[in-house]
Amino acid sequence: MKRSLLFLGLSFALILAACNESSGDASSADGDWMPTKNIEIVAPSGAGGGWDTTARMAAKVLEEEGLIDQGIGVVNKTGGGGAVGWAYIATKKESPYNLFVTSTPMIDVPLNGQSDYDYTDFTPIANVIADYGAFAVKADSKWQTLNDLFDDMKKDPTSVTVIGSSSPGSMDHLKFAKFAKEAGVDITKIKYVSEQDGGELTALLNGSVDVFSTDVSEVVEQVRAGNIRVLAVTSEERLEGETISEFPTGVEQGINTTYINWRGFFGPKDLPEDALEFYEQKFKEMTETDAWKEIRANYGWGDFFMGHEEYQEFLKEQVESSKALLDELGIVR
């Protein structure tokens, strides 16, 4: 009973915290910056999605582990695959109280011409987690390995339909194209269907499409149930975990490439140096807590911490690599 009351109270507190807007007002004392009021983390998507859960979980750990003394409110700014949220943060220049969570679309969406802002319009603070992609086929499919599939696609790329949840030119499409290109398939002819109503797995299971390009976490249970087979995961080395470790990588099948879906926290452009250091350190500490590790394990998120400097280099490489692929696909606008 007590617990449920606490629960109700907490939910109201959270809603209140979310309503509590804060704007720029940096109280910097040489390198020793501390937040003096509530911090807002924007999830540029609706409640319940990947960005939203990451933001809410991070806020929870940062607060409950006593890493940050101020309240942290998660605010959803939905729309445009992130573009609406980014446009909002862009108005918060220099403010150390407006952070946001982002991932691979931060690269793809601007390249696709759907956002005026790209990662250089913000300050990358720290990356915290990584997901890897997986390519799955139905359990009774004729393709046993990734090379079986690509051999057929080299003969006739249009004989295979690939499905994913992101729009063409975004993650699920790009990672498949990246591997197919490495194998020598004509990627401009790949048939990619974008399914945004949650019917990807259904379409694969009823044979409407042939290949499902998705995240590793989406396929594990279906493999255990014997419904589908994973031809490859996009990591460098095999992933750890029960069923997961049985999935072969592309690299070990001779397709020498990888694809990583990173996820981390950014601040607005010109985030003061001392605030940047503060948050970088706090996010690092957060990823080392047991609470965070347990959350990661439950969601199947991989550990992938990068500090500010390293993160920026990494993002630069990501843009180069995605741009080259999109150019070849004829999508860069």
Next chain:
Amino acid sequence: MGVMDGILEGAKVAFSFHGILFVLMGVFLGTIIGMLPGLGPITAIGVMIPISYGMDANMALVMMAGIYYGAIFGGSTSSILLNAPGVAGTVATAFDGYPMAQQGKAGKALAIAAVSSFIGGTVGVILLMLFAPLLATVAISFGPPEYFALMLLALTAIASLSEGSTIKALISGTLGFMVAMIGIDGQTGTSRFTFGSASLLSGIDFLVIALGIFALAEVFKLIITRNDIDSGPNKNIGSIRITKSELKEMSGPASRQSVLGFLIGVLPGAGATIASFIAYITEKKIAKKPEEFGKGSIKGLTAPETANNAATSGAFVPLLSLGIPGSGTTAVLLGALMVMGIQPGPMLFTEKPDLFWGVIISMYIGNIFLLVLNLPLIPYISKLLNIPRPMLISLVTIFCLIGVYGISFNTFDLYLLLAFGIIGYLLRLVSFPAAPFILAFILGEMIEQSVRKSMTISNGSFMIFLERPITLAFLIITVLSLALPPLLGMRKKIKSIE
């Protein structure tokens, strides 16, 4: 472990003190969230995920499921009293519920909605319990071509949603289609009709349109006709008793639509909204007096209210038996399960029978609670209509604004709401029905995307729609439903001439 053992395990969860407490809390919160336009179950559950971390997974899911079906249950209230749909699934409820309230039968309308919801929910749970593992195959039998054919069938309803002029209904539907095309196109990633605005990239939210075209347009009407004493909401609430003859009238739609609604709910992507529309249309088609629909028909209120609650139960089939989320809300539920360390998927049924059956059994209890909570509240809630008109108008307006702002926290949506309020009012002024607009908007994107997905799969061949049995069957029914009435009419005419 056999199925019976699993059910027993589940019953232990559902009937435990905590089980009953959490389901009560869930349905109570759900009812409130449902009543407030804009605030939907997705947001509520999404916000709760971090809080539920560390809670017993069974209890958390029992409660979150309660919020989900409780919101659909409660959503009918504002549809009926204010013409402001509380959640997307209850738009069709306003078609006959609001006219009933205006005729001074608000109490009765709310009672009918509550009883229909209860029947839909309970029948849905029974079907879920009996057939969940079996129906998993139904849930995955629909690919893009099948969805296209089903949506096309639903679209024929535009003609039956017309209030007199079919041409006007078709124009209204076309406008709805056009609005549905706004935003990033799923199959190419190109933005369409966004005029460079980032706020339009993801299209226009359904609730912005529903609240604008129904609730705000009604507000405008109330303001403009303020000097007419006869118009405006009837303050009379009337009896909440449902008579025997009314029960008899309800029985047909309730029994049919609880099954049909459930089946549509099972299909990933279809959901409560589409189920309620299809229910409304089929009942109107087979009704002896279809002209009563839209004017406060009991059948017209029973059908969507039964179907949307049944569909909510149906949506748990793909979620629990396959780990496939069929709707936005079940997708969030799936995320909630994961954070509690449970991997939703086909193995849940055998590996976590206590959770699987616990949730299902708790839904019986939840539905009983909902009925018991809602019925006695009706006289109090419907007092809302007794509020002086200027205050009621401001209240509805504020509800609409908060609701729309709550979707995306974007002030741009408020202007859109206003624009759709004006469009809705203008449509009424020239007596264009608004229902075809909203139906075409809901179906528009799905129809377009499913055709294009199908064509990509088939390398551009239309044969894909004729080769698949389910698709073909739907297409034949569509053609028949369009061609039969005029043909029958012609036969009658020829006979009368003879």
